[in-house]
Amino acid sequence: MYKYDDYDQQMVDTRVEEFRDQVRRRLAGELTEDQFKPLRLQNGLYLQLHAYMLRVAIPYGTLNSTQMAALGDIADKYDRGYGHFTTRTNIQYNWIKLDDTPDALADLAKVEMHAIQTSGNCIRNISSDQYAGAAADEVADPRPYAELLRQWSSFHPEFLVLPRKFKIAVIASEIDRAAMRLHDIGIRLVRSDAGELGAEFHVGGGMGRTPFIAKKLRDFVPIDQMITFAEACVRVYNRYGRRDNKYKARIKILVHELGLEAYAREVDAEFAHLLTQPIEPPLAELKRIQGFFTDPPFAQETGGEVDPDDRDDPDFRLWLDRNTYPHKQPGYAIANVSLKPIGGIPGDATSDQIRLMADLAREYSFDELRVTHAQNIVFPHVKKRDLYALWQRLDAADLSTPNLDTVGDIIACPGLDYCALANARSIPVAQKISERFGSAEKQAEIGELKLKISGCINACGHHHAGHIGILGVDKKGKENYQLLLGGSEGADTSLGQITGPGFDEDGVVDATEKAIEVYLANKQGEERFLDTYRRIGMAPFKEAIYG
Amino acid sequence: MVDVQFRFRDDDAVNDPAVTVSAFTEQSNATAVRVEPGDDARELLPSLDRLALVEVAFPNWTDGRGYSSARILREAGYTGELRATGDLVIDMLHHMRRCGFDAFAPEKPLNPDDAKVAFERWENVYQATAVDGRQPIWAKRHPA
Structure with missing residues (x-):
């Protein structure tokens, strides 16, 4: 695991002091809420429906037990005794007091953690594969590259006020466990035929109201040019991304409107120019970071199996x-x-x-844990x-629910219960679905089924990428839920299609049940819900739900 | 014209009237230009040697295009005054310096004490911007 040196520690300590000063100026009335808002957002502090919410970064989802324990202590000290792990592999506290936040950040800094750029129109927490360093199928451990990107993107002077937020994921295997193609930039580490490591760049993915699957921008960027290439990608976006409409400001819209080829030409020209500038950290820095990610001392006796x-x-x-x-x-x-x-x-x-x-x-x-974008925790080794x-x-602690990747393993955003942007509640829908289908027998029958719920079109609950997706909307002042089928986030990324008119809260749970019945009736062999849907198409589902 | 509140240059202040980018590229005698957020700073590159002042306008500080404009000019070798003007905020001053700005003309004057702290707050930086002469942390970790 990465360990801060004095420089890293000084950076987060300085940030705590800066933020303490910003809060002081806000409380003293020197900053208006309008002026303060973009500043606090760069520190992951939102003003929600009932209180401030603090989002703490968990870089590439990796943390040690000291850090994890500190997250629990912060929940007790500054919140109501719990935390919420998010789809960006961060943790959020929903009941924070403004004047407590500098102290909470100082507590985090003591365990090499922070809330830097967990919000705001800047480069956000870098995410990665939760099985990094443990899975057999990776060409390299992606985390050192994510750490290199973390340092590059932290307080990047040119990229702190981009047109919109900017999310980067780094993976290193064919199987995509990090929804890489649904990021503004998705990087997959690859090996060339000559055995050289490089970065395959994907650009313009994202969910929100206009979902796009990222398009492949470059097959192979040499690894000692990865930072420079990323800088070129983001500079072109900073200069040309739309700023007239926040809903059209993500890079996905720029790539869509310009076209991939025109965007790529701009990036190539910028990249050629930036290669003449001394931007790229030396390989020695990558090697230094890699030194923190060597294998733990595995026991050498082989063949150890479950008793x-x-x-x-x-x-x-x-x-x-x-x-x-x-x-x-x-x-x-x-x-x-x-x-x-x-x-x-x-x-x-x-x-x-x-x-x-x-x-x-x-x-x-x-001593290691991971947070997954599906809002679960991993013991990697x-x-x-x-x-x-x-x-x-x-x-004994109610943490043994055997439902990974099944219908009970629902991704949901906080929804209208907490979020000021939401149109509808997500949590009660998730609870009802989980109660209806959560029994071990049902789950065994249904198998892998990724169900994702968002309380508004911003899509924090990834509903576009659910085998079954549910989107909460506001319909004439009432909560209404649309059902989507056929989304996926892996190597076979696809976007779900809306079934038809929406439902009320109970109605969407019933419609989900009907969709699952159609699957079970049509399932061939070992087909998952998604496979059956892809084979038979939307029509039979529509008929069962609305017929 | 808004007064310059902070300046990090030893030469005399430049007070030439700034013209728009399109006016500048069409007339040959102007020595000062004003770059708006939507302007392409690269249009100035052929005539950098006759420029004494580039004003980069920030009508709203949350529009960050001016940061790229500044770096592009410095990366191309511009050494004249690079002035940020408009809606400037204390907390971004340091980052603006890093992008190559060396003069600041905020629409509303900033608290000078807070500004001084902000300019000096960050002893170390993660990136090489190639335009502010600062050694990034990675260079300090791996001295040549």
């Missing part, structure tokens, strides 16, 4: 089969903690749960022989 006696515990077996993933190291597994208990609020965890997960990471996973003990500890 057959443990498998006899049916609840454990369900979890084992559903929530673990193969590790590159024999004898180890990747274990997922679902933050989606039946009827719960997706992504929420109490301070006690957060601290418990910190303890468990220390005991069972080489667990000995298979330890899985039962780990599961028992999770189970």
Whole structure:
């Protein structure tokens, strides 16, 4: 894991002091709320419906147990004893007081964390594959590259007031676990035929009211030019992205309106120019960072498997089969903690749960945890022989729901319960769906089904990318929900299609049930919901829902 | 014209009237130009040597195009006064310096004490902008 040196520490400490000064000027009336807003947003501080919300960055979703425990303590000290893990692999606190925020940020800085650029029209937290460093299918660990990008993008003097927010993801495998193609820039590390590592750049993806899948901009940028190329991409966007309408200000609209080729020509010219400028950090810096991401000291005995006696515990077996993933190291597994208990609020965890997960990471996973864009937590390196003990500890804390990637593993935004932008509530819909389909039997029958809910067209709940997506809208003052089918976020990224007229809260849960019935009636072999939908098309679903 | 409140140059202040970019590219005797957010700063590159002042306008500080304009001019070797003017805020002054601005003419004068703190706040920086002469952190980590 990356460790701050004195420079990194000084940067976050300086930021805390700067923010403390901004809050002082705001409270003293030297700054109006209008002037303060863009400044606090660059520190992840939103004014929500009931209180301030603080969004804390978890760079590329990786954290150690000390950091995780600190997140639990902050929930107790400054919030109401819980936190909400987000689809950008960050954590949000929903009940923060303005004059507490500098102290909360100072507490974070003590454990090498911050809220820098978790909001505002700037380059946001860099996200990555939650299985980085543990999955067998990556060409390199993507996190050092994400860290290089984190440093480059932090306080980048030219890119702090872009036309709109800017999200970058870095992955390193064919399978895309980070929704890379739904980012403003998606980078996939690749190896050339000659064995050289490079960066495949995708640009212009995003959700929101006008969803786009990112288009491939470059097959191969040499790794020692990656930062310079990213700088060229963002400069062209800063200069030409629309600023007349915030809903048309993302880079996806620029790429769409200019056309990929015209955008690429601009980037190429800017890149050629920027290569003459001393912008790129030396490879020695990348090597320094990579030194923090070497493999943990895995036990060398091979063939360690789960004890057959443990498998006899049916609840454990369900979890084992559903929530673990193969590790590159024999004898180890990747274990997922679902933050989606039946009827719960997706992504929420109490301070006690957060601290418990910190303890468990220390005991069972080489001190490491990951946050996923599906709002779950990962123990990346667990000995298979330890899985039962780990599961028992999770189970005692209501953290053992065996529903990874099933209909109960819902992604949902905070919705109208918390968010000032939302048109409709997301959480109650998620709870109802989870209650209706969450039983182990139902889930086993339905299998993999990614269901995603957004409370407004900003699409923080990724509804476009759900096998089933639900979008809350405001219809003449009433909450109304549209249903979408056929979205996906992986290597086979696609955008969902709206079924037809919307529903009320119970109606959309019923319509979801009908869609699932159509799937089960038409399913062939091992088909997932998405596969069946792609094969038979929208018509049978529409007929069942509206017929 | 708005008064210059902060200036980081030793030469005499330039008070030539600034003309628009399109006027500048059409007339050969102007020595000062004003770049609006939508202007292409690259149009000035062929005639940098006759420029003594470039004013970059910020009608609204949250429109960040002027940051790119500034860097483009400096990267191309412009050494005259580069003045930010308009809706300037304390907290961005440091970043503007990093992009090559060396004079600041805020529409509403800024608190000079707060501004001084802001200009000097960041002892270290992560990026090489190639135009402010500052050594980024990575260069300090790996001295040549």
